Amino acid sequence: MSPRDLLLALVVILAWGVNFVVIKVGLHGVPPMLLGALRFSLAACPAIFFVKRPNVPLRWLLAYGLTISLGQFAFLFYAMYVGMPAGLASLVLQAQAFFTLIFAAMFLHERIRAANLAGLVIAACGLALIGMQGGHAMTFAGFMFTLAAAAMWALGNVVTKRMGRVDLVSLVVWASLIPPLPFFALSLIFEGPAKIEASLRSIPVLSIFAIAYLAFVATLVGYSLWGKLLARYPASQVAPFSLLVPIIGLASAALMLGEALTPMQIAGAALVMAGLAVNVFGGWLVQRYQADIR
Structure with a gap:
């Protein structure tokens, strides 16, 4: 990867x-x-007037x-509203990598490899440690909503x-047209017209x-930028950078919001990061080892 793309x-x-x-x-x-x-109203408009609609059936876009x-x-958003700290949210949300493995196996019949399974088990132990700390600068409800x-x-x-294969930028922009109306409906139901009006008046x-x-x-x-990188380099070369997101999330939350983790949460965070690393790099390391012993 060139220095310029590394910076991107x-x-x-x-x-x-x-x-x-x-x-x-x-x-x-x-x-x-x-x-x-x-958020999604602003993301969709005016961008849809400058970005071509992705070449995918409407049902997949929906x-x-x-x-x-x-x-x-x-x-x-609701998890963080009811007490999930920003830093831990950035970390726990990375459980998506393991949910993806499970759902891909269920719906696409993809194989879960040994390295994936090992990473899942390690990260699950870390998430369990974090979940057990509900009430220590984190609500259990916030933790469960983040997993959802x-x-x-x-x-x-x-x-x-x-x-x-689909253009990522086009997909994100046009898919942003879908959430605003459901979000407004949810806001009317759960937050009410009075709260909406008061929030908009004094935002x-x-x-x-x-x-x-x-x-x-x-x-x-x-x-x-992410779409450009994926177009220029193999996904296996770009994807590992996402491991840095929770590190930046935890660090920025500590610096800007003064969030601090308990020793148990730190241990859980370390296990989650270790599980993610095993999931991303484990297969490659096994292949290298097998190649070396041949």
Whole structure:
């Protein structure tokens, strides 16, 4: 990877890692379902007038928008609203990698390899340690909703696999048209017209910044750069950079929000990161070992 593209990869990881702190800031002035509606409205318009519609059937576009866009962020925003710290949210959300393995095996009949299974078990132990710490700067409800968000992300990954090759930027932009109306409906049901009106009337400047960041930086800029990298390099070379997202998330939450982890949460975080690393690199290491002993 060239130095320029390496820098682009780090820019994306930084943008996505800080994203969780930005969500927390946005939720201080805007309730979660309304935040989701505003985020995706801004991400879709005016971008759809400049980005060509992806060449995929409408049913797959709807499936992607309802899982990765609506499902993931409805659960994630609500999780952080009810007490999930930004740093831990960035880490626990990476459980999507293991949900993806399970769902791909169930729906696409893909094989789960030994390295994948080992990584899943290690990360599951880490998630169990983190979950046991509910009440220590984290609510158990927030933890479970974050896992639900990870599961929705994983379902969206399976949908993407089912689509085949597709322009990532085009898919993200056009799929952003799908969540606003459901998000507004959820906001009306759970947050109520009075809260919506009050939030929009007195929306803080920081919340406006957060919505703009989520729509433009985390969504449009992040996925545009990531899509370019995936077009230039094998996925196996680009994907490992995503392991840095929870590291940036935990560090930025500690620096900007003063979040601190208990020793048990630190141990759990280390196990999750180890499980992710085994999942990503384990197969490659086994192949190298087998090649060396031949």
